[in-house]
Amino acid sequence: PRLAGLSALVTGGGSGLGRAIVDRYITEGATVTVLERSSAKLDDLVTTHGDRVRAVQGDVTSTSDNALAVSTAVKAFGGLDTFVGNAGLWDFGRELLSMTPPELDHAFDELFAVNVKGYLIGARAAAEAVTARRGSMIFTLSNAALYPRGGGVLYTASKRAAAGLVSQLAYELAPHVRVNGVAPGGMATDLRGPRSMALDDTAITDVLADADSLSRYSALDFTPRAEDYVDSYVLLAARRESRTVTGAVFDISAVGTPRRPDLPV
Numbered sequence: 654p655r656l657a658g659l660s661a662l663v664t665g666g667g668s669g670l671g672r673a674i675v676d677r678y679i680t681e682g683a684t685v686t687v688l689e690r691s692s693a694k695l696d697d698l699v700t701t702h703g704d705r706v707r708a709v710q711g712d713v714t715s716t717s718d719n720a721l722a723v724s725t726a727v728k729a730f731g732g733l734d735t736f737v738g739n740a741g742l743w744d745f746g747r748e749l750l751s752m753t754p755p756e757l758d759h760a761f762d763e764l765f766a767v768n769v770k771g772y773l774i775g776a777r778a779a780a781e782a783v784t785a786r787r788g789s790m791i792f793t794l795s796n797a798a799l800y801p802r803g804g805g806v807l808y809t810a811s812k813r814a815a816a817g818l819v820s821q822l823a824y825e826l827a828p829h830v831r832v833n834g835v836a837p838g839g840m841a842t843d844l845r846g847p848r849s850m851a852l853d854d855t856a857i858t859d860v861l862a863d864a865d866s867l868s869r870y871s872a873l874d875f876t877p878r879a880e881d882y883v884d885s886y887v888l889l890a891a892r893r894e895s896r897t898v899t900g901a902v903f904d905i906s907a908v909g910t911p912r913r914p915d916l917p918v
């Protein structure tokens with residue numbers, strides 16, 4: 654196993670990409686602590702993984718919940734090697750002009766609190782423990798961190814901000830901690846939106862035209878599942894596989910290359 658003995662903390666590890674990372678990390682020999690809002694999703698994790706996992710119910714926008722998640726990982730598994738900032742909200746592609754000024758005001762605060770502040774206070778909470786283990790941090794970005802139309806302007810700006818955080822933290826936490834970003838493309842998950850936009854009860858799966866609609870954005874003409882994106886998270890966490898890598902953003906979205914015109918639409 655590539656992550657034997659490693660202790661990781663994954664935020665938003667209850668479903669979608671985060672859950673796929675947790676499952677794969679455990680398969681690769683790691684132990685994992687999960688900070689997640691949904692207790693139902695956490696119950697399922699514990700049923701599946703038993704004492705290889707620790708569940709912390711809480712909110713990534715809370716400093717004390719992040720601190721509790723880090724101390725839980727340290728107590729249960731003897732330290733923390735890898736912090737994966739992953740919990741996020743989407744804006745369902747809402748364009749600037751479709752929002753009233755008050756909607757914009759509230760949605761900004763809510764979405765940036767999770768997608769940007771959540772990553773920052775998570776990194777702050779984990780920094781000492783990860784430094785002590787000469788470990789690494791990995792942040793989930795998106796094709797939206799690099800290209801337009803992966804969301805609306807709020808989501809796109811939040812993911813570009815998170816890419817900035819990766820770049821600066823790689824500098825600030827060097828030489829002992831590597832900090833990298835992973836930019837996956839679309840996948841059918843439980844990804845929700847801000848309550849202030851009345852999008853907290855809608856998931857991205859609810860708005861996809863059909864199971865294969867995401868393949869239309871990819872040069873590779875296939876619809877990835879969350880599991881298809883997790884290899885980069887293993888590579889970046891593994892001690893001997895990415896020793897030279899920090900401040901990098903892995904674009905694994907396949908949307909930066911135009912689709913061949915002869916592919917089906």
Ligand code: NAD
Pocket residue numbers: 664665666667668669670671688689690691694711712713714739740741742743767793794795796836837838839840841842843844845857
């Ligand atoms: P998801 O909703 O299935 O998983 C996110 C998890 O985070 C959920 O279990 C949710 O309960 C939890 N969460 C949300 N807000 C939280 C909070 N404030 N505190 C604690 N937990 C919270 O969605 P996903 O698609 O797996 O999203 C994971 C990451 O992948 C996000 O950063 C998202 O922006 C990114 N991403 C998703 C897509 C996509 O198409 N689904 C594409 C690119 C990037």
